[in-house]
Amino acid sequence: METLYRKYRPKTFSEIVNQEHVKKIFINSLENNFISHAYIFAGPRGTGKTTVARILAKSLNCENRKGVEPCNQCSACVSIDKGNFMDVYEIDAASNRGIDEIRKIREAVGYHTAQGKYKVYIIDEVHMLTKEAFNALLKTLEEPPKNVVFILATTNPEKIPPTIISRCQVIDFKNIELDKIIERLKYVSEKEGFKITDEALTEIAKRANGGLRDALTILEQVVRYSEGEIVIDTIQDALGLVSIDVIKTLLNSIKKGDIQKVLNIIEEIYFSGKDIELFLNQSLDFIVTKIELNEYDYIDFLKPISTILKDIKYSEEKLLLTKLGLIELTRKFLNEKTMNNSENKKTKSENFESQNQLSLKNVGEPFMKFSPNLSDSTETNNKNVIDELMEELKIKGDLSLYIGLSFAKIVETNRDIVITFPPDKKIQSEIVKSKLDHLEKLYLNKAGIKKEFIVKIENENEDAILTKLKTLFGNNFTIEE
Numbered sequence: 001m002e003t004l005y006r007k008y009r010p011k012t013f014s015e016i017v018n019q020e021h022v023k024k025i026f027i028n029s030l031e032n033n034f035i036s037h038a039y040i041f042a043g044p045r046g047t048g049k050t051t052v053a054r055i056l057a058k059s060l061n062c063e064n065r066k067g068v069e070p071c072n073q074c075s076a077c078v079s080i081d082k083g084n085f086m087d088v089y090e091i092d093a094a095s096n097r098g099i100d101e102i103r104k105i106r107e108a109v110g111y112h113t114a115q116g117k118y119k120v121y122i123i124d125e126v127h128m129l130t131k132e133a134f135n136a137l138l139k140t141l142e143e144p145p146k147n148v149v150f151i152l153a154t155t156n157p158e159k160i161p162p163t164i165i166s167r168c169q170v171i172d173f174k175n176i177e178l179d180k181i182i183e184r185l186k187y188v189s190e191k192e193g194f195k196i197t198d199e200a201l202t203e204i205a206k207r208a209n210g211g212l213r214d215a216l217t218i219l220e221q222v223v224r225y226s227e228g229e230i231v232i233d234t235i236q237d238a239l240g241l242v243s244i245d246v247i248k249t250l251l252n253s254i255k256k257g258d259i260q261k262v263l264n265i266i267e268e269i270y271f272s273g274k275d276i277e278l279f280l281n282q283s284l285d286f287i288v289t290k291i292e293l294n295e296y297d298y299i300d301f302l303k304p305i306s307t308i309l310k311d312i313k314y315s316e317e318k319l320l321l322t323k324l325g326l327i328e329l330t331r332k333f334l335n336e337k338t339m340n341n342s343e344n345k346k347t348k349s350e351n352f353e354s355q356n357q358l359s360l361k362n363v364g365e366p367f368m369k370f371s372p373n374l375s376d377s378t379e380t381n382n383k384n385v386i387d388e389l390m391e392e393l394k395i396k397g398d399l400s401l402y403i404g405l406s407f408a409k410i411v412e413t414n415r416d417i418v419i420t421f422p423p424d425k426k427i428q429s430e431i432v433k434s435k436l437d438h439l440e441k442l443y444l445n446k447a448g449i450k451k452e453f454i455v456k457i458e459n460e461n462e463d464a465i466l467t468k469l470k471t472l473f474g475n476n477f478t479i480e481e
């Protein structure tokens with residue numbers, strides 16, 4: 001069976017979901033016959049870069065173009081769709097990083113088209129090219145032959161040399177809005193005859209993090225797994241999620257300081273074969289959803305749980321680290337309770353004081369060091385400014401900014417503040433990005449100095465290797481290209 005996301009790859013601009021500005025640009029330039037010779041398609045996974053590139057390639061070569069749209073029937077359109085049109089080349093830079101590949105393009109680029117009107121080179125994940133390959137590409141872009149269009153697609157535009165960027169028209173693809181994802185899922189489900197509730201579709205859309213490919217892949221996974229109508233529980237089962245009740249029980253047990261219960265729940269989840277990371281992510285989603293509904297019962301869990309997630313990401317001891325993290329968190333609540341009690345009692349009788357100190361000692365040292373609201377990642381001594389800022393945002397500031405920042409690693413240097421998000425937290429990174437001005441002002445007011453804030457998405461593979469290297473050699477190594 002053809003996968004859903006392939007089957008429902010749009011074949012015309014009008015079929016592209018969201019990305020209105022992208023459509024506008026191409027409709028305009030095709031109408032006016034004003035095509036750039038090089039584009040950079042930048043944006044998150046599965047948001048339509050390759051799809052738009054192919055539609056453009058078809059529009060440029062179609063024998064019966066209707067307005068700006070390709071006919072999708074002529075031999076050019078059909079063979080571009082099949083991937084065997086002589087003048088449209090798709091190259092994956094992730095597996096062809098070197099100079100040879102680009103040299104071949106450089107040589108071929110000067111020749112006439114074989115079949116069509118335009119030669120179109122689609123280079124996927126272009127940021128993976130080596131320095132030499134980029135230099136070779138730059139030469140080609142500097143003397144662009146006629147009727148050749150380069151489309152350089154990338155999820156990491158910041159890794160493309162500025163010399164290349166300045167010779168291209170940059171087109172930004174955005175995460176797709178939740179409503180639009182739901183609408184598309186509904187459309188596909190109707191076409192395919194799936195029986196699925198709106199609530200279930202919403203749940204799938206949320207899990208897709210702004211990408212339509214992921215949304216369709218999850219839908220397919222759920223449909224394969226289930227019989228009969230798909231409801232929200234089906235999705236939880238199919239995706240290995242735990243029920244919301246379990247999450248609530250866990251969070252409440254932490255609040256109550258019930259360490260034994262917390263450990264039992266975690267073990268039960270783990271030994272029933274569920275994925276701990278997925279579970280922690282699900283808990284974060286739950287907390288965020290609550291906050292969005294103006295319920296703040298669990299807001300203090302956001303940062304510590306997201307810290308545990310970061311800690312276990314590349315570790316093989318996921319269960320152990322999760323347990324330790326949650327024990328510390330539970331102890332922190334226990335500690336707060338004890339302190340509150342201690343304060344109450346102190347006013348009544350001094351005699352209780354020593355008793356309470358004793359009980360504090362018994363809980364042990366680790367919890368004293370642990371404070372869920374303190375970010376552990378700042379590298380200069382301005383640590384407190386960021387922490388104070390976070391605290392203020394939480395209590396009376398911009399909650400969406402607080403939530404966004406909670407998912408990030410924040411590293412402060414003398415010059416700037418780098419906020420790094422894990423690859424699956426792109427939406428949160430977009431939120432923070434859109435509020436950087438505000439954040440910079442807040443920081444300026446607090447710290448009295450101006451610093452630049454930089455938002456980044458961590459590169460999965462690279463960081464896994466880096467983390468490994470660091471555990472082996474500490475920080476005493478340099479990386480050369």
Ligand SMILES: Nc1ncnc2c1ncn2[C@@H]1O[C@H](COP(=O)(O)OP(=O)(O)OP(=O)(O)O)[C@@H](O)[C@H]1O
Pocket residue numbers: 004005006008009010015016017018019043044045046047048049050051052124153154155176211212213214216
């Ligand atoms: N904007 C969109 N409108 C409609 N469908 C989309 C859109 N974006 C993605 N899709 C769906 O997801 C599939 C993959 O999209 P596409 O290959 O264009 O993503 P991409 O941006 O190139 O991702 P990657 O960075 O992983 O290469 C498409 O076949 C289509 O089913």
Ligand SMILES: [Mg+2]
Pocket residue numbers: 049050051124153
């Ligand atoms: Mg692609």
Ligand SMILES: [Zn+2]
Pocket residue numbers: 061062063064065070071072073074075076077078
């Ligand atoms: Zn055609």
